[in-house]
Amino acid sequence: MNKTRSHVVIVVGAGPAGMAVTSALAKAGHEVIILNRDIKFGGLAEYGIFPAKLKLRGGLKKQYWALLEQPNVHYFGNVSVGIGKDLTVEEVRGLGASAVVFTVGAQGTKAIGVEGDTAQGVYHAKDVVYHFNRLPGYADRPFEMGNHVVVIGAGDVMVDIAHWLIRYKKIERVTAVVRRGPAERKYNPKEIRAICANMDLDRIKQEFDRIRERLIAVGQSPDLVLKELLDEFTTCEPKVSETKMDFRFLASPKRILVGDNHRVRGLELEDNKLERKGDDVVAVGLKRFEEFPCDAVIFAVGDKVDETLGLPYKGGMYVTNPHKTGNEPDDAMFQAYDESAGQVVEGVFLAGWARKASEGLVGVAKRDGDWCAEVVERYLATKTPGEDISSVLEKLRQKLREHKSYPVTVQGLRVIEAAERAHPGDPTCIGEFKFASNHEMIRVIEQASF
Numbered sequence: 001m002n003k004t005r006s007h008v009v010i011v012v013g014a015g016p017a018g019m020a021v022t023s024a025l026a027k028a029g030h031e032v033i034i035l036n037r038d039i040k041f042g043g044l045a046e047y048g049i050f051p052a053k054l055k056l057r058g059g060l061k062k063q064y065w066a067l068l069e070q071p072n073v074h075y076f077g078n079v080s081v082g083i084g085k086d087l088t089v090e091e092v093r094g095l096g097a098s099a100v101v102f103t104v105g106a107q108g109t110k111a112i113g114v115e116g117d118t119a120q121g122v123y124h125a126k127d128v129v130y131h132f133n134r135l136p137g138y139a140d141r142p143f144e145m146g147n148h149v150v151v152i153g154a155g156d157v158m159v160d161i162a163h164w165l166i167r168y169k170k171i172e173r174v175t176a177v178v179r180r181g182p183a184e185r186k187y188n189p190k191e192i193r194a195i196c197a198n199m200d201l202d203r204i205k206q207e208f209d210r211i212r213e214r215l216i217a218v219g220q221s222p223d224l225v226l227k228e229l230l231d232e233f234t235t236c237e238p239k240v241s242e243t244k245m246d247f248r249f250l251a252s253p254k255r256i257l258v259g260d261n262h263r264v265r266g267l268e269l270e271d272n273k274l275e276r277k278g279d280d281v282v283a284v285g286l287k288r289f290e291e292f293p294c295d296a297v298i299f300a301v302g303d304k305v306d307e308t309l310g311l312p313y314k315g316g317m318y319v320t321n322p323h324k325t326g327n328e329p330d331d332a333m334f335q336a337y338d339e340s341a342g343q344v345v346e347g348v349f350l351a352g353w354a355r356k357a358s359e360g361l362v363g364v365a366k367r368d369g370d371w372c373a374e375v376v377e378r379y380l381a382t383k384t385p386g387e388d389i390s391s392v393l394e395k396l397r398q399k400l401r402e403h404k405s406y407p408v409t410v411q412g413l414r415v416i417e418a419a420e421r422a423h424p425g426d427p428t429c430i431g432e433f434k435f436a437s438n439h440e441m442i443r444v445i446e447q448a449s450f
Contacts, residue, residue: 007098007380008392015043016362017352018103020369031072031389037080039408047135050160051431077408082309086405089310095395096387101349106303106357116256121264125300132164139436146295147172153300154178155186163194170241177248179283189232196233203246218274266293303357329371415448
């Protein structure tokens with residue numbers, strides 16, 4: 001790109017989508033400023049992937065480090081954007097950049113929405129994942145699990161949580177409660193290898209006997225589905241605990257049963273049957289209920305965006321342009337939109353989970369970021385470059401000084417990385433050692449001599 005056409009773009013969020021946007025725009029010759037809530041970059045790649053997956057995490061981290069060390073990429077960690085935060089959306093837009101891309105993820109959590117969901121021992125899956133990944137603000141929270149934990153869901157998040165409970169917490173039993181049947185399970189069969197040595201095969205076979213007639217009613221073969229399920233358990237990682245895991249299929253949680261001290265004592269489950277709706281199979285309640293004893297319940301019920309950010313918001317999502325442009329990818333999908341004014345928010349774009357909450361993981365978020373970068377490039381091509389990078393950076397630093405913020409640059413990140421590598425370790429930490437609080441990381445930076 002001709003340097004005279006270089007623009008300044010601010011990317012808010014440094015997860016897979018934000019890093020993909022940054023990579024594409026930096027490669028095109030633009031100056032990119034990253035503002036990230038967390039001190040560390042990575043988002044889901046740092047705090048969502050199971051921490052024992054060192055090869056995957058290491059590969060992503062290596063890519064991100066190479067990107068942040070590009071001369072036209074400027075990183076500011078520990079800078080939160082939103083109402084009452086380090087910077088407001090309007091302050092960010094007022095810094096003089098040609099465009100602002102929000103890739104802040106889905107930081108809100110959907111209400112569980114069942115009676116008793118405020119009891120002690122009821123958790124959101126995302127909070128638990130953040131906890132064992134040592135995200136500051138979650139790492140030191142108490143997550144009391146008891147002996148028997150129910151995880152609602154049949155996807156990869158359920159498997160990761162079961163992995164943590166089985167191999168690290170070593171509780172007595174984990175039960176995955178699944179609204180539909182075993183044929184509709186969503187997890188990757190490769191992921192189940194981490195925990196399949198702990199499967200309670202007798203209980204699972206009994207469960208198939210319990211739901212046999214309901215599977216046959218929709219044309220499914222219970223014996224074939226059971227064989228397919230058990231075949232996934234033939235290559236397992238070595239067993240390290242005596243935890244037992246099983247499934248409760250065709251069951252929907254209706255009420256949390258609460259005992260002494262407002263703690264979970266069980267779940268009220270409704271029995272379901274399966275019905276075919278076109279190509280899909282759906283669960284339909286049978287109005288038959290049972291009490292299912294357990295000590296904790298973890299709900300993987302999805303996420304929503306943070307409505308306090310300051311962008312147009314509706315129904316758990318930021319509002320995007322409803323009027324298609326006909327481009328590929330369609331610009332409208334990524335443009336923030338003000339419904340009250342009936343127009344796009346000029347120069348403001350969305351990507352990743354901020355655009356579509358809980359849609360896929362790292363690979364999907366990266367692809368969304370790549371598409372968004374194409375849309376932003378088309379937008380920039382219609383604009384005359386605004387203020388230069390030195391001017392925008394000076395305005396940003398001045399704003400952060402006014403708000404008494406503590407931004408962390410790549411230099412500070414290198415200090416943290418070196419300190420973590422040199423740390424003797426922590427028995428509560430899975431995989432590589434990580435500091436569990438912003439305070440610890442900032443103290444390490446301040447103690448270093450630059």
